[in-house]
Amino acid sequence: MKQHVCNARLAFAMYHSFRKHIQDPAAILGEYVMPGATVIDLGCGPGYFTIPIALLTGASGTVFAVDVQEGMLRKMEERAVQAGVRTRIRPVLCTSGDIAVREPSDFVLSFWMAHEVPDRAALFSQIVAVMKPDARYLLVEPKFHVRKKRYGRIINEAVAAGLKPLQEVPVPLSRAMLFGV
Template identity: 30%
Template sequence: MKLLALLLTVHLAFHPTDQAPQTRRQPAEPMDARAAAWLVRPEREEEEKPEQTLDALKILPGDVVADVGAGVGYFSLRLARRVGEKGKVFAVDIQQAMLDKLRENRDRERLDNIELVLGTETDPKLTPNSLDLALLVDVYHEFSHPAEMMEGIRAALKPAGRLVLVEYRGEDPAVPIKPLHKMTERQVLEEIVPMGFRHLETLSFLPRQHIIVFAKQLH
């Protein structure tokens, strides 16, 4: 897979807007805020191992991180504790109802380092050159305008910033998720690399998901 990423990087003249992926993959519908209880289901801890996932990403105190598709804050709250008072978490969602629930959770936990960001389907509304890491958990496959969203996320990353996608494994028919909500590693690489990213590694310790890590490809 690393070889595939390298070949794609060399083959494609980089420009994040006009090199948008031409795939036949149909985006999934975003989860409605009325179904938000599924995001905090008890079994998610075992299925997604959030603390182990964040351990593997080596997030440091003082880091500035975006949780894109934050929902009600399942990862945002954990990220906020890790980056500490000197760090910052931008919790991005396109549904105000999700952010309202996240605000309640944030305030209850007294985590003042989480900033809520109402994005759109084409713009994550993130400040350029501000992020050490952008985390997208089970959300990229829902982007109706992936090229525009990834252009905004890429611009928001610092030169050494990382992009992390967590997606249900499309290669595995045993993963009990609808096909539209799964992606193969190859699909992810074929879409993300041409948009200005370099594949660093794929972590496979989760029971059902890939953790796919990218660096910002510099000119």
């Protein structure tokens, strides 16, 4: 199946400083990411969330930064080095059908990513498989790309894979749901 992914050459747009005023990573993720946690950032792109997550986990935490595009991972790594958190981050080049991480995790994030994945049933099953019993998964989709109906279908696919919707989360410009297992 042909997959449309966000172009790595447009990565700067995902890192533009004005985004921090609209989507502050620490404000969005602060209550879910604890020091020492193992976190998976699925579709990490150039690391807009990866690096703040690594700051939240601290030196004892591990962040798997997963993307299908090597160019995105390279940009993420450059920024991680600049921020002094590179050693906490494990870059993972995955395929569109396999997240390629098997580590039991405390928190999984997919920010504006799931709508780009052709086989979401597989994606959500793989997320369930890596979640520790009390782990949380935050699914965030862009409001302008993913209309209400399509978002509803994505939530249904997540539920069918075994994810339990816990609460809607207010994220600017987005539709977002917090899941447990």
